[in-house]
Amino acid sequence: MTQKEYSISPTGEKFPLPTKQEYTKEFNQLKEIVAIQRKLGREIVVVVGIGFVGAVMAAVVADSKNKKGEPSKFVIGMQRPSVRSYWKIPLLNRGMSPVKSEDPEVDILIERCVKEKKNLVATYTYEVMKLADVVVVDVQCDYLKESLGDCRNGSADMVALEASLGIIAENIKPETLVLIETTVAPGTTEQVAYPIMKKIFESRGINSAPLLAHSYERVMPGKDYVASIRDFWRVCSGVNQKAKRKITRFLKDVLNTDKFPLTVLDKPIESETAKIIENSYRATILAFMDEWSLFAERNGVDLKKVIEAIKVRPTHSNMIFPGPGIGGYCLPKDGGLGVWAYQHIHGWEDDIFKITPLAIDINDTRGLHVAQLVRDALRNMGQPIAAADVLLLGAAYREDVGDTRYSGSEMVVRKLTEMGAEMLVHDPYLEHWWEFEVQDTYPHPEYSWARFFHRQEKLKELRVSKDLWKAMKGVKAIILAVRHAEYLDLDPQKVVKAVGKPCAIIDCFAILDDAKIESYFMLGCEVKGMGRGHIQRIKEKVRKNKLRSKNNVLK
Numbered sequence: 001m002t003q004k005e006y007s008i009s010p011t012g013e014k015f016p017l018p019t020k021q022e023y024t025k026e027f028n029q030l031k032e033i034v035a036i037q038r039k040l041g042r043e044i045v046v047v048v049g050i051g052f053v054g055a056v057m058a059a060v061v062a063d064s065k066n067k068k069g070e071p072s073k074f075v076i077g078m079q080r081p082s083v084r085s086y087w088k089i090p091l092l093n094r095g096m097s098p099v100k101s102e103d104p105e106v107d108i109l110i111e112r113c114v115k116e117k118k119n120l121v122a123t124y125t126y127e128v129m130k131l132a133d134v135v136v137v138d139v140q141c142d143y144l145k146e147s148l149g150d151c152r153n154g155s156a157d158m159v160a161l162e163a164s165l166g167i168i169a170e171n172i173k174p175e176t177l178v179l180i181e182t183t184v185a186p187g188t189t190e191q192v193a194y195p196i197m198k199k200i201f202e203s204r205g206i207n208s209a210p211l212l213a214h215s216y217e218r219v220m221p222g223k224d225y226v227a228s229i230r231d232f233w234r235v236c237s238g239v240n241q242k243a244k245r246k247i248t249r250f251l252k253d254v255l256n257t258d259k260f261p262l263t264v265l266d267k268p269i270e271s272e273t274a275k276i277i278e279n280s281y282r283a284t285i286l287a288f289m290d291e292w293s294l295f296a297e298r299n300g301v302d303l304k305k306v307i308e309a310i311k312v313r314p315t316h317s318n319m320i321f322p323g324p325g326i327g328g329y330c331l332p333k334d335g336g337l338g339v340w341a342y343q344h345i346h347g348w349e350d351d352i353f354k355i356t357p358l359a360i361d362i363n364d365t366r367g368l369h370v371a372q373l374v375r376d377a378l379r380n381m382g383q384p385i386a387a388a389d390v391l392l393l394g395a396a397y398r399e400d401v402g403d404t405r406y407s408g409s410e411m412v413v414r415k416l417t418e419m420g421a422e423m424l425v426h427d428p429y430l431e432h433w434w435e436f437e438v439q440d441t442y443p444h445p446e447y448s449w450a451r452f453f454h455r456q457e458k459l460k461e462l463r464v465s466k467d468l469w470k471a472m473k474g475v476k477a478i479i480l481a482v483r484h485a486e487y488l489d490l491d492p493q494k495v496v497k498a499v500g501k502p503c504a505i506i507d508c509f510a511i512l513d514d515a516k517i518e519s520y521f522m523l524g525c526e527v528k529g530m531g532r533g534h535i536q537r538i539k540e541k542v543r544k545n546k547l548r549s550k551n552n553v554l555k
């Protein structure tokens, strides 16, 4: 007898993977449910991949209403029953969100559609595609980097996407609309997906063209997660006029396109390219600030005030202070998908890309500089980095979210560990920092950033502390890594009291104002900040003031 396999949810609940016999039963049940839903006049929508995007998109579609104010869709979230992800299915079927979000609407929406409206379910059987009128593809398409700081040395990982497209083509009806929402290498819909599906259609004796469309997600982790899917502008296109008509109607049905009008582009490659440029543009602005951040640090300039001064000019209002990295799932990879597509999908041999890959490389390695600042601050206090307890505040890649994917903080922890520091972490939004706890397999087997550094083994034991003040006790340095609300107004007196002695404070995100920096120096701490060269002036001022008071006492 083969051993039963389990999938374990983040809260530790064990779910046995379905057996072969269960598949037939599952599909028969779905057929019965779908027959009832069809009688209600509802369109059947299958969302493939119920991860960060798919789970919420599925709920948004289910929650949409027709002109009479009634649900017009029945939604089935389809997820492959892997050991890693199967647990998402039973959880969603209980009305619980498989993704953790800071937006309370995610849980409410999923519960409402599953339990009250009863028009959202989840399944593991690919046969469900046979029942679909629309299939929305939300599986991942990663860009796997082979080196640190050289994203050209990498490739698009299309395995999951190509596998799903094949299975979809084997099962769907010829008239089913297939919407690819996955961020893909530009050209994928027409030059990868279309041929895969057309060939399978032909082998099934179907002569019509697959109705393929592309529309990308602009979803933003945080408190407006649902709105960033539903109440936001969308771009789309289709492989032919029919696909374009169908995708336009579908998106108008499910999204708030009255307030946030849809842009329909001529061809899917244009919609795919729009997504890649959009994110590369953002990554580039941030990377551009990296050199000015160093300039500021070395020449007595406070980059925070400089950026604020520039931003008053309306044409420059979206300038951003660069933190210790870029992070999130999309910005570190999307430009890579574009560069890769140029050669591997479109067959060009020359090298036209300069800025896009360079921006990713700069952003990917910006966190390393934080380790240098910690080292220098401790050195100024006469202490070595080796064996020093260093507390990192904020593991997520941006403020007030619990998303740690490719966060600059991970780079900081890895580099400081390599340099001999003992790392401690606090983050109010996290229970686990999986990038460390399961670094042998996460985000992919053999693709952890651990492989770029020495002495990473012990980081599997790294646990996220939930008690900020307790975590500070006795540490030699504190890194303010993310602008979480909880860190914005920490009182220097209280911090030093909690630590028990003066320590080094490293500000990666312009969190400290000048008064706080001065207070830390008054309390005997050392302060350093990314892009904050004026700190040296404040230090000098405090030193002179201290000297003056000492001389006054002696007089």
Ligand SMILES: NC(=O)c1ccc[n+]([C@@H]2O[C@H](COP(=O)([O-])OP(=O)(O)OC[C@H]3O[C@@H](n4cnc5c(N)ncnc54)[C@H](O)[C@@H]3O)[C@@H](O)[C@H]2O)c1
Binding pocket: 048, 049, 050, 051, 052, 053, 054, 078, 079, 080, 085, 088, 138, 139, 140, 141, 160, 161, 163, 164, 181, 182, 183, 184, 217, 218, 219, 220, 221, 329, 330
């Ligand atoms: N997360 C974001 O903030 C964000 C924002 C905009 C765009 N996107 C894009 O959306 C896409 C999905 O991202 P995500 O964050 O939801 O990823 P994710 O990894 O959270 O979810 C993907 C899901 O698809 C499942 N899956 C993979 N292969 C499958 C298969 N063959 N059949 C069925 N299920 C399969 C996985 O198990 C997983 O649950 C990506 O292209 C991403 O770039 C993400």
